[in-house]
Amino acid sequence: MELPNAYEDLSSEMEVDAFRRLFPLRYFERHLTESIRPDARPLRKARDTTIALGAVASADGSALAKIGSTTMLAAIKMEVMTPSLESPDEGCIAIDFHMPPICSPNVRPGRPAEAAPVLSKQLSDTITSSSMINLKELSLVSGKAAWIAYLDIYCLDADGALFDAALLSAAAAFSHLQIPVVSLDSDGKIVIMSEEQKEKISETKPDNKEKRKLTLSTIPFSLTCILYKSYILADPTAEEESIMETLVTVVLDSSGQLVSLYKPGGSVLIYTSAVQVNLLFPPYIVMALEICRDLYHSCRCCFVIFDINIHA
Amino acid sequence: MATKPGTTSTTYSPIDPTHKTKPSIFTDSDWVRPDSRGFHQCRPAFFRTGAVNSASGSAYAEFGNTKVIVSVFGPRESKKAMMYSDIGRLNCNISYTTFATPVRGQGSDNKEFSSMLHKALEGAIILESFPKTTVDVFALVLESGGSDLPVVISCASLALADAGIMMYDLVTSVSVSYLGKNLLIDPILEEESCQDGSLMIACMPSRYEVTQLTVTGELSAPNLSEAMQLCLDACAKLAQIMRSCLKEAASAAEE
Numbered sequence A: 001m002e003l004p005n006a007y008e009d010l011s012s013e014m015e016v017d018a019f020r021r022l023f024p025l026r027y028f029e030r031h032l033t034e035s036i037r038p039d040a041r042p043l044r045k046a047r048d049t050t051i052a053l054g055a056v057a058s059a060d061g062s063a064l065a066k067i068g069s070t071t072m073l074a075a076i077k078m079e080v081m082t083p084s085l086e087s088p089d090e091g092c093i094a095i096d097f098h099m100p101p102i103c104s105p106n107v108r109p110g111r112p113a114e115a116a117p118v119l120s121k122q123l124s125d126t127i128t129s130s131s132m133i134n135l136k137e138l139s140l141v142s143g144k145a146a147w148i149a150y151l152d153i154y155c156l157d158a159d160g161a162l163f164d165a166a167l168l169s170a171a172a173a174f175s176h177l178q179i180p181v182v183s184l185d186s187d188g189k190i191v192i193m194s195e196e197q198k199e200k201i202s203e204t205k206p207d208n209k210e211k212r213k214l215t216l217s218t219i220p221f222s223l224t225c226i227l228y229k230s231y232i233l234a235d236p237t238a239e240e241e242s243i244m245e246t247l248v249t250v251v252l253d254s255s256g257q258l259v260s261l262y263k264p265g266g267s268v269l270i271y272t273s274a275v276q277v278n279l280l281f282p283p284y285i286v287m288a289l290e291i292c293r294d295l296y297h298s299c300r301c302c303f304v305i306f307d308i309n310i311h312a
Numbered sequence B: 001m002a003t004k005p006g007t008t009s010t011t012y013s014p015i016d017p018t019h020k021t022k023p024s025i026f027t028d029s030d031w032v033r034p035d036s037r038g039f040h041q042c043r044p045a046f047f048r049t050g051a052v053n054s055a056s057g058s059a060y061a062e063f064g065n066t067k068v069i070v071s072v073f074g075p076r077e078s079k080k081a082m083m084y085s086d087i088g089r090l091n092c093n094i095s096y097t098t099f100a101t102p103v104r105g106q107g108s109d110n111k112e113f114s115s116m117l118h119k120a121l122e123g124a125i126i127l128e129s130f131p132k133t134t135v136d137v138f139a140l141v142l143e144s145g146g147s148d149l150p151v152v153i154s155c156a157s158l159a160l161a162d163a164g165i166m167m168y169d170l171v172t173s174v175s176v177s178y179l180g181k182n183l184l185i186d187p188i189l190e191e192e193s194c195q196d197g198s199l200m201i202a203c204m205p206s207r208y209e210v211t212q213l214t215v216t217g218e219l220s221a222p223n224l225s226e227a228m229q230l231c232l233d234a235c236a237k238l239a240q241i242m243r244s245c246l247k248e249a250a251s252a253a254e255e
Helices: A007-010 A016-022 A024-033 A115-129 A163-176 A195-204 A238-243 A268-274 A282-310 B006-012 B111-122 B146-160 B187-191 B220-252
Strands: A049-053 A059-066 A068-079 A092-100 A137-141 A145-157 A182-184 A191-194 A223-230 A231-234 A246-254 A258-262 B045-049 B057-063 B066-077 B089-096 B133-143 B172-179 B182-185 B196-206 B207-216
Touching: A016 A024, A024 A238, A049 A163, A092 A115, A092 A137, A092 B111, A115 A145, A115 A163, A145 A163, A145 B133, A163 A223, A191 B182, A223 B146, A231 A246, A258 A268, A258 B089, B006 B045, B045 B220, B057 B146, B066 B146, B089 B111, B089 B146, B146 B172, B146 B196, B146 B220, B172 B187, B172 B220, B182 B220, B196 B220
Parallel strands: A092 A145, B089 B133
Antiparallel strands: A049 A059, A059 A068, A068 A145, A137 A145, A182 A191, A223 A231, A223 A246, A246 A258, B045 B057, B057 B066, B066 B133, B172 B182, B172 B196, B196 B207
């Protein structure tokens, strides 16, 4: 005897919210067959993205990035360190990603979220391997002193695509970073240069008076997609991420080069090995890349707008 | 190369040698506050509810450079280890970001503030309305610009209201620093660092009830009552601002 299909029977009489909670996958599948998502987005559309620079006054560079309701606050504090013997004229970047208990009901104080150290490492790898920042620009006195940029990213609201938002805020914070003007004092310590010193120096070297900005050679930019059956869902929300587990994150840089590609687990792995991966990427990842490129253009507009604001 | 945060002890932030000494102007009679406010004048307060979508209720508060976010979760299931209780539980936590303070910190939890926040809110919440469950109040200080705890307390009560947790009244909190003979309301970080003592009140303005009163340092009786009255007046004004923020949010939701 055949068992009655539980959700088929119930869906007609159940309230939408109850159906969504009890049979989340079924609920999503119903939407997917209509090529729409529960938040009224088409499958391949990302949420609205905004960036605000200079959100934290106590930091040397900061930015607030929002993708939908996912919110990231990144701030950079510059400190002085002694460079390592292997690279005496290079500074360094220390990246940390935090998920404070305010950001999600699943994070409790004293028990850090599992995702935080993973994302921290991913961000750190991406930013160092994308060659966005020339570490030589962070050097102060060769072999003696160099800048260490402490980049701390806080997730203020977690609603999916955390990596994308975090990377966006990190890149924006670096674009906003202003390196303080410093000098070497008699004890060999680096101190902030006083106004009188600045004036003295400006007579001889006028370009050393103002705070310095880093030159960002490329800006890495990422997009996370959900792969579910034959569907690709760009920029997933937390609810979508929790229901459909196969995620792919593609990171591109400003010239459209691939920086990295993450696919942490998920069921599609079997499928990819089955099709032998004779192309470099399976077709759906190529499609994800294309969506990513489109998005990148809209995002670069954001950066351009802010650059104008800064110089004006 | 990225370095692990464990190696922080070997790095330092460059200091400005001209700002080392404590300014002596604090003792002068015609001294003005660093942000040119009057002694009995608070910083402009900004509140906004609904800052965090994934929380049951949340609020953002900005007083000058002091910026905090408070999220409220629940009422939800208490921890398994908890004993049965026929009234609800309140769980509070305050943490700082690493860039909150002028010198980079470790972003640690602030146990003392957490328990003070708990004590300030406890009396205002109708715990009987959510038996067996817990309401979590989590605060993150994005930027510390002085008077952090009073701002967090006010912001937390707004977040509780946003989450629809039953309360007798909104809790508002204001602190006063005393520097010599002067009473400075709503002190900034610089003023707090050289204060002789401070007084903080958390109260329910409509009921004219105080939920928490903290006094540190030496204060004469007439000064004490003056400081308290100053705080209570400021609390009442703060409550009006918070109430209008809630009304705005409610009318925006209706549309």
